[in-house]
Amino acid sequence: MSAGKTFLSWPVLRQVTGSDRLGRGAAAKSGEDWTARTRTADKVVQSVCPYCAVGCGQKVYAKDGKVIQIEGDPDSPISRGRLCPKGSASEQLVNSPTRQTTVLYRRPHSTEWEHLDLDTATDMIADRVVESRRRTWQDTDEQGRILRRTLGFAHLGGATLDNEENYLIKKLFTALGAIQIENQARI
Structure with a gap:
């Protein structure tokens, strides 16, 4: 246990000694002050998953011009709201700090990459x-x-x-x- 935690604050001990011994009531609840990311989105757009040729529908939630969540689109006749693990993780593709956003070119016999504009x-x-x-x-x-x-x-x-x-x-x-x-x- 970390230094800030004590044995008495251990969740299992709290559950066993508290009024909700089976863990089906208050012990199973998440924080009441939590809000889903999708509720705070400024914009929701429909899209198609980029990973394979199936074409699963996605709902892309954005806030302040940045993608904050991607979920399956229940209106999609193809996927009916479902996404595979890669599709579910496609938000990481968009927001990854290692995402390449410029064109890289390596001239013949060169060992270095150079940035080119798209045109x-x-x-x-x-x-x-x-x-x-x-x-x-x-x-x-x-x-x-x-x-x-x-x-x-x-x-x-x-x-x-x-x-x-x-x-x-x-x-x-x-x-x-x-x-x-x-x-x-x-x-």
């Missing part, structure tokens, strides 16, 4: 896709059959994407001429 990083990716497509484009094969494809890049999607996102990614990469388009959920 610069997006432009770098777009330039590389366009250049790779231009350089590796195959319009026809040796027999003159139409191919209209590139083998210069591929796409491997993750299981955290929902059906709509996967549909749009498939259309984008098909339009770019890629034929190697896969998703982790199918592998």
Whole structure:
């Protein structure tokens, strides 16, 4: 027991010597002055859990611009208010002090990461896709059959994407001429 606690303040001893020996009344009650975090929220928004492709509904509670609680959304036809352990802990994903909030880039042969703004990083990716497509484009094969494809890049999607996102990614990469388009959920 800590220095501030005495044997007489031990909860089991209080229960056995008090009027609520079975622990079903006052001994089982939490503090009466407690208030749920969800009651103090300024704003509640509906969202979708980011972890897998199931798409469980979430209610996100915010106070002063910060997420304070995430719970299952009982109005969701998919999860009906339930969340798996990862979904239940997704508030930690948002509020983690180690969360990466900037784009990091490591140049070829470098040992250091550098911070880039999002526009610069997006432009770098777009330039590389366009250049790779231009350089590796195959319009026809040796027999003159139409191919209209590139083998210069591929796409491997993750299981955290929902059906709509996967549909749009498939259309984008098909339009770019890629034929190697896969998703982790199918592998």
